[in-house]
Amino acid sequence: MIEIRNLTKIYKLSKKQMNQMKTKKNMKRAASNISLTAKEGEIYGLLGPNGAGKTTTLRCVATLLKPTDGSIEVCGYDTVKEPEKVRSCIGFLTNEIKLDPHFSPRYMFDFYSELHGIDVKTMKERREKLFTYFGITEFQDKKIEELSTGMKQKAAIAVCLAHDPKVVIFDEPTSGLDIVTARHVTDYLKILKEEGKIVIISTHIMSEAEKLCDRIGVIINGQKVIEGTLSDILRETKSADLEDAFFKLYKENNKEEQ
Amino acid sequence: MKGIGTIIRKEFARVFKDPKMCFSLFLLPALIVVGMFALMGYMVDNLSNDVETHVSSVYIQNAPEGLDDYINAGFNEIADITYLSDTDETESVKQGILDGSIDLLVTFPVDFLEEIRAYQKAGDAIPSIVLNYNTTGNYSAVAKSNFESMVLAGLQNSLLAERFGNLDLLTVYQVENNVIVNEDKANGEMMAQLLPYFITFMLFAGAMSLGVDAITGEKERGTMAKLLLTPLKRSQIVCGKLIALSVLSGISALVYAIAMVVSMPVMGKAFGGADLPFSFRVSIVQVLELVAIMLVMVYLYVALVALVSVLARTSKEAQTYVSPLYIAVVAGGMITMFQGGMEKPLYQFFIPVYGNSIAIQNLMTNELTAAQFGASICGTAVLAIIITALIARAFNSEKVMFNA
Numbered sequence: 001m002i003e004i005r006n007l008t009k010i011y012k013l014s015k016k017q018m019n020q021m022k023t024k025k026n027m028k029r030a031a032s033n034i035s036l037t038a039k040e041g042e043i044y045g046l047l048g049p050n051g052a053g054k055t056t057t058l059r060c061v062a063t064l065l066k067p068t069d070g071s072i073e074v075c076g077y078d079t080v081k082e083p084e085k086v087r088s089c090i091g092f093l094t095n096e097i098k099l100d101p102h103f104s105p106r107y108m109f110d111f112y113s114e115l116h117g118i119d120v121k122t123m124k125e126r127r128e129k130l131f132t133y134f135g136i137t138e139f140q141d142k143k144i145e146e147l148s149t150g151m152k153q154k155a156a157i158a159v160c161l162a163h164d165p166k167v168v169i170f171d172e173p174t175s176g177l178d179i180v181t182a183r184h185v186t187d188y189l190k191i192l193k194e195e196g197k198i199v200i201i202s203t204h205i206m207s208e209a210e211k212l213c214d215r216i217g218v219i220i221n222g223q224k225v226i227e228g229t230l231s232d233i234l235r236e237t238k239s240a241d242l243e244d245a246f247f248k249l250y251k252e253n254n255k256e257e258q
Numbered sequence: 259m260k261g262i263g264t265i266i267r268k269e270f271a272r273v274f275k276d277p278k279m280c281f282s283l284f285l286l287p288a289l290i291v292v293g294m295f296a297l298m299g300y301m302v303d304n305l306s307n308d309v310e311t312h313v314s315s316v317y318i319q320n321a322p323e324g325l326d327d328y329i330n331a332g333f334n335e336i337a338d339i340t341y342l343s344d345t346d347e348t349e350s351v352k353q354g355i356l357d358g359s360i361d362l363l364v365t366f367p368v369d370f371l372e373e374i375r376a377y378q379k380a381g382d383a384i385p386s387i388v389l390n391y392n393t394t395g396n397y398s399a400v401a402k403s404n405f406e407s408m409v410l411a412g413l414q415n416s417l418l419a420e421r422f423g424n425l426d427l428l429t430v431y432q433v434e435n436n437v438i439v440n441e442d443k444a445n446g447e448m449m450a451q452l453l454p455y456f457i458t459f460m461l462f463a464g465a466m467s468l469g470v471d472a473i474t475g476e477k478e479r480g481t482m483a484k485l486l487l488t489p490l491k492r493s494q495i496v497c498g499k500l501i502a503l504s505v506l507s508g509i510s511a512l513v514y515a516i517a518m519v520v521s522m523p524v525m526g527k528a529f530g531g532a533d534l535p536f537s538f539r540v541s542i543v544q545v546l547e548l549v550a551i552m553l554v555m556v557y558l559y560v561a562l563v564a565l566v567s568v569l570a571r572t573s574k575e576a577q578t579y580v581s582p583l584y585i586a587v588v589a590g591g592m593i594t595m596f597q598g599g600m601e602k603p604l605y606q607f608f609i610p611v612y613g614n615s616i617a618i619q620n621l622m623t624n625e626l627t628a629a630q631f632g633a634s635i636c637g638t639a640v641l642a643i644i645i646t647a648l649i650a651r652a653f654n655s656e657k658v659m660f661n662a
Contacts, residue, residue, distance in 0.1 A: 012657075062487060065656050088489035097487070098480040102272055114264045115488040 002038040002061060002167060002198055006070035007031050009056050009222075030056040032222040033070070038198050038215075040166075043189060045213030046202040047246060053222040054202040055094065058171050061200070062092040075166055088116060091160040094171035098156070101145035105136055105155035108144070109162050116163035123162070130158040133188065150181045157185060161192075168192055170201045174208060186212055206243040218246065220253040261490040265498025266505075269472060273506055283467060283510050287460075288517035295518075305396070313338050314401035315359070317351045320344055320366040328412040336404060337361075344368050348390075355392050361401035363390035374417055456518065457511070457618065458591030458611065461556045462563075464510030466580050468503050469563035474576040477568075482659065492653040496564075500646065503560045504553075511556070547621055547631055554638040555614050559587065561645040568652040571661060591615045604629060608637035 009031040031053040038044040046054045059065045061072055063083040077085040099108045113123040131137045134154040174182035192199050203209055217227040239245035273279045314337040321341055354360030365388040373385040392398040419425050476482040570576035590611035607613040607630045617634035620626040652658045
């Protein structure tokens with residue numbers, strides 16, 4: 001289980017960043033008092049526009065960032081007190097985190113398996129299974145820098161799952177992928193769910209969220225504005241589909257800001 | 259511990275599986291060193307050959323009687339001589355010396371021999387011979403010194419013999435040089451001056467090119483975060499990186515060192531002889547001490563480069579910060595080249611970089627005491643450990659690692 005309690009994350013801005021963001025405040029509240037729970041065997045979708053705080057929230061869960069306030073527990077471990085244990089049970093995929101371009105997918109898979117303490121036999125089995133599923137085998141010995149975007153993403157997903165993590169966090173997993181590869185990825189997320197994993201994805205593709213997620217949380221301006229199943233959200237916002245619901249919520253919450 | 263080993267292996271694979279990296283890190287420096295020394299040797303050789311085979315153009319005005327005897331004793335073979343009389347103008351000859359077409363103009367007084375023979379007592383006039391030559395040209399200076407030693411010295415001796423009869427009357431004593439020297443120290447002297455500088459230069463060059471890529475490069479490429487997502491502690495990642503970089507920089511420095519030894523015969527030539535200064539004896543203890551000092555030095559340099567690389571946002575920024583550091587460190591190694599052999603107080607050996615340099619210098623001349631050795635190791639190691647702790651702290655900082 002992942003339990004986020006009152007997560008607040010405030011960044012201090014440098015002068016340069018303040019100029020870039022055209023603000024005079026030297027603080028930026030990226031996440032504000034966010035609480036949510038994701039359970040085994042479900043796919044939880046974080047929805048929000050760019051800069052809403054989805055990635056910040058996920059990075060806090062993955063121990064890359066420390067919450068300014070509040071706490072996060074992953075599989076019973078606190079992300080600040082026991083970050084190593086948290087990291088050993090999560091697989092985290094985001095666009096900014098990449099595989100070393102000088103190495104092959106196979107080398108990277110083995111390297112990260114070893115760092116996660118996986119024995120050689122299990123590693124080989126997992127590699128065989130994942131590389132076959134994602135069709136990586138044919139280019140497994142090519143350098144990553146020579147691969148196409150889709151191939152790179154597939155390799156990144158496989159490496160991210162090398163240690164068979166209980167928690168899978170994918171930040172915009174299908175961005176930049178063609179429709180075939182994207183479908184492959186979302187299908188695999190369903191397999192992971194069936195295996196009883198906790199899956200959290202962030203996305204701004206509404207159709208993807210509608211089809212895939214068991215529960216959805218919408219984050220706007222660093223705050224969670226709604227949470228529930230698709231039908232809960234449609235009912236509460238009196239909307240026909242998720243896109244409408246999202247726009248209603250976006251307008252409401254941006255008005256409040258102004 | 260297992261994780262540290264995995265990271266070290268990956269850093270090695272990064273270098274050894276990439277032919278370009280291998281070339282730039284190991285082969286290129288060696289080629290540059292050998293090439294540079296070969297070129298220097300060739301050029302110095304060429305220069306001296308050229309001066310030796312050059313036939314000097316010498317003008318002599320008012321040559322006294324009997325001068326021919328000394329000129330024909332050998333000087334005529336290396337010089338093309340033109341004789342001038344008192345009435346000949348010399349301005350064009352002087353102009354020739356200035357522009358390099360003529361090497362030497364010797365002007366004797368008209369009645370040179372008469373003046374000498376007329377000398378009776380102190381205070382009587384002593385004739386002067388004027389040597390006109392150009393100090394900026396190699397040929398001119400050589401022609402002047404050859405003329406002095408091959409012609410004028412003989413002429414003077416014969417005139418002195420004419421005046422005094424027995425030349426021994428003019429010799430009140432002779433100087434006999436009896437050199438007493440510690441062979442090891444004498445042989446190590448030149449090496450002692452050069453080695454600290456070269457070691458620093460070589461170790462840092464390796465650390466610099468590798469460290470920036472392995473840390474800032476990984477940050478830039480977004481691969482560092484992937485490493486930070488593994489269950490390893492940040493300190494383990496730092497250790498793995500630092501150990502791998504130290505070993506690789508060490509190997510790079512070793513390649514430099516081997517290249518230097520290989521190219522030393524040509525370099526010896528460049529400094530005017532292959533016998534000294536590089537034939538020196540070392541004992542096993544000296545070698546071990548040198549290795550120990552080099553180990554802490556490479557650790558310090560790698561740590562320094564790593565700290566800068568962690569704090570920098572881009573490789574370019576890192577290179578900009580590392581360059582002044584490089585100059586500072588090399589200067590620390592170079593100070594020893596310009597210091598005399600004065601005894602240094604023990605506390606100086608604790609100063610990182612500088613302390614190591616003077617320790618290596620003393621090591622080469624067989625004067626390194628155990629206390630000095632220990633001090634130089636401790637000073638550097640303590641600083642390197644402090645820097646390592648700072649790097650580990652930086653690795654934990656989200657501001658530094660994710661610009662957050």
